Amino acid sequence: MSDGRILGIFSAPGGVGKTTITICLGWFLRRFGLKVLLVDLDPSISLSLLFFKEEKLIELERRKKTLSSAIDELLEKKTIDEIEKYLHMSKFYDSEIDVVVPDMRFPDTIDRVWYGPRARREYILKDLLDSLKVRENYDITIVDTIPFFDKKYTTITIYASDAYLIPLRPTLIDVYRTTRMLKELPQLTGIDENKLYSKIGLIFNMVATSKQRRMIEAYRDILARKISPHIYVFNNYLPNRVSFSRIGTEEATRQDIRIVEEVFGKFLEEFKEWFSNVADAEHLFLGPEEKVAKIVQTMKKLEKIIR
Ligand SMILES: Nc1ncnc2c1ncn2[C@@H]1O[C@H](COP(=O)(O)OP(=O)(O)O)[C@@H](O)[C@H]1O
Ligand SMILES: [Mg+2]
Secondary structure (H helix, E strand, C coil): CCCCEEEEECCCCCCCCHHHHHHHHHHHHHHCCCCEEEEECCCCCCCHHHCCCHHHHHHHHHCCCCHHHHHHHHHHHCCCCCHHHHCEEEEECCEEEEEECCCCCHHHHHHHHHHCCCCCHHHHHHHHHHHCCHHHHCCEEEEECCCCCCHHHHHHHHHHCCEEEEEECCCHHHHHHHHHHHHHHHHHHCCCHHHHHCCEEEEEEEECCHHHHHHHHHHHHHHHHHCCCCCEECCCCEECCHHHHHCCCCCCCHHHHHHHHHHHHHHHHHHHHHHHHHCCCHHHHCCHHHHHHHHHHHHHHHHHHHC
16 A cells, blocks of 8 residues: 655745644644654754654664664665664654654755765655655655755655645745745746646744734735735634644643644644645545445445456
């Protein structure tokens, strides 16, 4: 079976909520019953730190169980022998989620690939995820990156993923910077504009004031006019709530969890529909009864063919 899907999360400016959304989405999809892998591409280990203690991360780096070592192994042997070595199980509240963790030398590793003799350098993350057999072992793999300041990370994430989620804050600056990034991406990656844009979903995060809520419509309009009328902007937005900044940390209270559940639950419904469409992923979201019905349907078709 290799039915899993890969979602890339990237953004033009930093601090827009990529890591927060990666974690919440991973957690909610896991609770929904999917097997989830999170890939932390940020050398500042912000995502990994919400899953593992510092000592553990230092230990993983020392024992060569992090991203750079995985890439080294892939480049050296063209394959990865023991995939479990790089997939680290963790608990996020009630949910088991696996994480691939970066390390301090990760930027050097990427630079070495990028400026070295390797052909198809933009495929390095795709090749790595293929070697780690993520589509076989996880329903959904979510890649959390750093901002577009370093375009290499956005590029490899685009080549590795089936769909892209791009958070931005409800400010004109973020809208402009996101627009500029999206304008640049087709040329940068060599991927057809329409194909690329059809796989993108933009989500407003940290919506704080009623003025910002009103402005979202104007921003939608700018995005449609400046980028493409076909670009998808989520109807749901994520409000600026301190609960989101505490989730996953020791300060998180029951109330924080409840608030995040309430807000994110609505976004999740829209996410499932969007992701089903753009990543051809409806099979991931079928309930148990629908899954059985689908299997029965397939068997009947097969029977007909055999007869
Ligand atoms: N909806 C939100 N409400 C309140 N704080 C948020 C929200 N989303 C993110 N944050 C906080 O904003 C900061 C930046 O978010 P983060 O997810 O780290 O962004 P990025 O990964 O894009 O740099 C973090 O401190 C995070 O806890
Ligand atoms: Mg981050």
